[in-house]
Amino acid sequence: MSDASTGALSQVLTRHADEVRTAWLDAAAAELHGRSSRGELDREQTEIFEALVGGLADGGTTLRDAAFDQLRGILADVSAARARLGYTPRETAMAVFALKEGLYALVSDASVRTDITSLLRLVDDLGLYTFEAFAEAREAIITEQSEQLLELSTPVVKIWDGVVAVPLVGTLDSARTQVVMEKLLNTLVETGSEHAIIDITGVPAVDTQVAQHLFKTVVAARLMGAQCTISGIRPQIAQTIVSLGIEFGDIRTRASLADALLDALESGGRSAAEVTG
């Protein structure tokens, strides 16, 4: 038996549309029980099915052919939507692979004489394409989220008249440092503050790279005429910094944010009594 022409395949699919679609829908609905309604799946499958039949009628043999442009577009949309809705890769790919159940029904149907092997192969391709599109959409979501997180995780807050603070939490890499530095410098100008406190209580490890990033931020703040204090130096971090040999030089450091604040207020000409009382 030689491979059937794409035209013949398209005709077989059209003739047995109901049979194939029902088996496909049943298999997909069983896999996605509860996540998608039958109606939704049916709409999706109608689009995919029509694009597939149309592509075959136009002589498409592999998914890369121009005849399947529309089909690829639909698959990419469906996969991206699934990725955003939190479907698992399996659930996403199964919605397409379930089409094979419909095709197997054709194989066991004695009235169908056409060899559908190439069609089965095409469905495998569709499944893989769905998978790739899903992974791409997920990557895009992750990148988007990490960018959002970068913004979220670096608040610069005014904690007193003339004093702004940046509580740093997590890993301090070059990208974060850049964001922190920009935000801090802008806030210093906007609020007309003279004191900046960088609190590192939430930074799990201070290695040479983190220290270097901190130094740069402090130097930049100083260039703008602000006094900069690094607070939140926990005992284990202090001991590690000493062993590592990092010199903080004339950079002011304090154990807690409260100490740093008090310090900033006092150097601002207010007495401790005035501040605390």
Next chain:
Amino acid sequence: MTTVAPTTTQRLEVRGDADVVRVRQLVRGVAQEARLSLVVQTKLVTAASELARNTLVHGGGGHVTVELVTEGARTGVRAVFADDGPGIADLDLALTDGWTSGGGLGLGLSGSRRLVERFSIDSAPGAGTRVEIVTWSR
């Protein structure tokens, strides 16, 4: 010397900045398992961070193996950082405080040595670099 029996070995590839974070988390986890004190843990994690970054920046990437080791009643953590990069021509110079080949502080390698109990480095030009560190619980 008594035999040092590793109990579990975990391996991580170091190919990007995110991997340095992963190494740090892995080492912290194993250090907690080995019941290291908070200060010793922090020192070890910081050393691992430095060495993993060296693997990435100077070695062009490589891999890290971390294992929990026992010696009699003591437990400890051993970590090995290996790369197939250009290697280090002058080890004494590289281990000097403040000497840097890039724009860093020049304390990564020399500082790491002070942060752990045992530190050994094996490197030659063109032969890559292998750094082994061990820290024990008290």
